[in-house]
Amino acid sequence: KSLIGSICQSIEFGFTIRFSIRMKDMKKNDGKFKTFSTDRLGVSRVAKDCLKMDVDKVNGDTTILSLPDDLLWLIFNSLTTSERFPLAFVCRRFRNADLDAGGKSFLVIDIFWYLSKEQKSKRDMRADFNLIAAICKSIAYEKMHVYIHTEVNSSENIKYLTSDLMSNRVLTNSEVTLQLRNEKFAPDVQKFRRLFMQIPKLRRFDLEFTGYSTNPRYCGGRKIFDDDTFLHVLYNVAHLKLNSINLSAQGLLKAFDMFCEKPLELKCVEILLPKSDIINDLFDMPDLKFAIEEKYEKDERKRHCVLLTTTNWTYHSVKMGKLAQNTARMRWIGCEHKFSN
């Protein structure tokens, strides 16, 4: 029976991974990119192959197949992603080594894991996540988007997966978006805190917990980012966007201080804070260094750092960074001690 017929049904995976590659790498249509995904038969097969760990051992003469994996990786890595496509046709060993070698560089990796109705009871999240981690192992990316929608207590599994997807890579120029949706279980505060305390240097990190709350935009993950966790993440991430955070006024002030110390183009922060008195507390602080202005200032060049706040019935939206276009009706606080230069 052919491999393809029996094991390559993408339905088996129940998740989708999309890889996008720059056409530039393929030497045509500079700047555009193409996408392929696990919906495609072939990539599902790759996923299966990469779990098959046995390596063909060749006795006697040294052949290219008797090279250890790390040498094959070294050889493959000096080729571009598109130059490496033919390697998949050579043999299974090449195929797996090519996949494991890393250095394959994709513009975007999108990962969707969700439960369809008929799969609800059957899915093994841990096994799926291990597979996803194996597929993405040492694949470089500029942007990664992970969407996970579950109804079980999944903090432990998500912690391992995201840590796998982010560790042992250089991500200083990469953007990571995590969207975690769970209607039944709130995220485990301690587990996620430990995860985020290990976050590597990132260009952008965008985290959204949804589901566990009547308010879809604001949820039970809010306790994860206390002052310490937030300041640690802010230190490592250039552009930070979070919806699950609960700072003290001092924490927010410290964060803004840290923000002001960096060159403006390097940092940008957007957070949603639960509606509380935190912003008022901030303004009431006796040693506040920031001038508060409520009118809309058109000439953004006058301001080097701004802390913007808008408020609706349930949260404060706090932004630190350059004023975006069309920011009318936002209240903002200028960083006074930076005005002079």
Added chain:
Amino acid sequence: MVLITLVSSDEQNFPVERELLKQSGTIETLIVNMNLDDEDTDAAAMPIPLPNVKGDVLEKVIQWMEHHKGDPVKEGDNEDNNAEIVVPQWDDDFFKPAMYGSKHLELTVAASYLDIKNLLTLSCKAISNTFKGKTGPQIREEWGVPNEFTPEEEEAIRKENEWSE
């Protein structure tokens, strides 16, 4: 000129100029650990055994090191990984006769074992250059790799890659 004796797996002795061996991280470490650089150590009396390298391969390695004497030794991985590595003409000529056979591969393995970074980089690059512009079956034929894919599987892989064409 201080000579240090390397002994291959098949017990051949190769007296090699001390200076050359700086290119090999593995041997350099051994020299330092055995204090062979000390003036009161008789380096000639202390051969270095290399049980993982055959004589004919070691001979090629030494030949390569002699040509590259004085080249800067790469440190760490700080280099720009995106920079295209170019195999110089001399090295290309040096590798070519043994390419596709076990000798070049053994040289590559030895470079890895002896931690001769420039040799490893260039010999790997020379191998990867043979893949460029080739199809899977062509690579298979040139490197003598048996075809283990069924036609159906080949078709599936083709499908997987067709988006890239």
